[in-house]
Amino acid sequence: MTVPPEAALSDLERDALTELVNIGVSRAAASLRQMVGGEVLLSVPSVEIIEERIASTLIEEREGSDLVAVRQDFTGAFKGRALLIFPQSSGAELLRAVVGDEIPPEEAAEMEREALAETGNIILNNCLATMANMLRRSFNMSLPQVLRGDGRMLLEGTQEGGEGLVLFLYINFAVRDRSLRGYIAMVMDLPSLGALRRLVADFIERVMDDDAEAAPR
Template sequence: MTSDDFIPLTDFERDALGELSNIAMARAASSLRQMVQHQVLLSVPAVDVLTQDAAAAIVARPAHSSLVAVRQDFSGAFSGRALLIFPEANSLELIRAVVGPKLTLEDIVDLEDEALAETGNIILNSWVATIANLLKRALRMSLPVVVRGDGRQMFDSPGGSDSLILFLHINFEISNKAISGYVALLMDIPSFAELRALIADFVTHMTGDERGEAAQRD
């Protein structure tokens, strides 16, 4: 089976992933709020599953020729690679919001990789750990690595060209600064099939609980 044979997500699956993603981002926002001592809002307006070529085309728009990402590999019930991706200009805005307005641009550049890695680690760990916990599976995460490149380089994967990408548009608001970026989970076909099966079990379990509660109310 290749990515060309992938059956698109159902509306039910997309809604479930959207719900999982927003729970994860709420937890990430709470952790970031403690770090930066400012209000942090994180939302996920769109979730989809894409091929590597389709994801590269989205992040590599002409205005986004230079990209920065925090990368962490994960393994366990399913395995793959997690990426937090920003256009380079957005990454500098994020760092300025995280480290504070008093630093010069030169200071921010010096701290960029360290601050990006710490921010990315919080967001990606919250996202992957939340999904793993809600699906009742354990996943291990590698240390964060900051990488730079174009859209295609961002999605080089150990799984090869047949990897699929769980792709999230994310919106940040930190210290009244609005910053947009992407979270991507690269998985090979077997890993994605396993994730899909776990999501189906999760939805079935949640639906069963809701029906049970409704029956008790009646």
Template sequence: MTAESISLDDLERDALTEIVNIGVSRAASSLRKMIGDQVLLSVPSIEVVSQRRAARLISEREASELVAVRQDFSGPFSGRALLIFPETNSLELVRAVTGGELTAQEVVDLEHEALAETGNIILNSCLATMANMLRRSLTMTIPEVLRGSGAMLFEVNEDGASEGLVLFLYIDFAVRKHDIRGYIAMIMDLPSLGVLKELLEEFIATIVGDTD
């Protein structure tokens, strides 16, 4: 099995984008309840790229160090989910989530906890929605907060041995008039992405069947 043989076609990518958008809209609703203010989340695009390419994409867009919340997931397809922010955005996010009334030091002190909770809500909503709409179930580990470069987050090996692919999702994230950009990435090996592709084909066939 090669990366080319399991690349998503336009219909599959559109279906996955729609599924993920439903997931992030549920996450936005959960965050709205948590912070008592409007939260807007959307995923305008999904790309399937190598881990090396994902690291390059994010380093081209972001000059600063990155902060990520990571959760592993397992089920019919398995992998590692990351919610990634530029470091400057992560503190902005904490200010928004905590109501903007903390001192600079308090924001720094609370950053880890607030990021883990926010990441948990967003990643869980995305993955639970994917699993539910594809009629499967996934198990997730507790969130972990990481800092580093794109190469570190995407586990790029210097010898080029990593063969995983990344579902790379750009997200627009607006809360309390703060514009916060981020990324969701799901690192999967080829067999897992192959299973996901098959499940998307089943999902599309069901929809087509329902509209006939």
């Protein structure tokens, strides 16, 4: 399945979505700084809409098949599943960044799960909340779940009635000078992506109208 025209982003829509998400992750970084007690840098260089299959292949080609993800379902003006995905090694690195290097082995697995769930909850909630606010809509989100597996298991077959499309974001993520790699994937069906595009178009129009009113006459 290729991305149909009604879901494909224009350059202006892609730029607007990238800016919205970067505002969200900037707010998430501020919250994470309080959690880890150190500097957190987060940015999203680009946003694309691609097929689930392509997204899972991209992640596995870059990171291998040993992945960990935090998933939260969302409903509202559009609906789907949001995932924060890390290579397994980054999950362990995140735990050390949050609680330090001295971790009792018998507690490491549970502590890593809690650190991942909290980190995912902060990042995904800030991204969706910022999008909701800027697009003048609201969303409800489920509690975070920590999943482990390969890209296919995490991403594919999550939509009823066939393969979904993914709003796919690469994250530059640094915590206390530890460089971590991650991805945000928002898996949505075609009607939801169409609704998102319409809301982004309305947002762009409002921004352009505001800029025109603010311009010197």
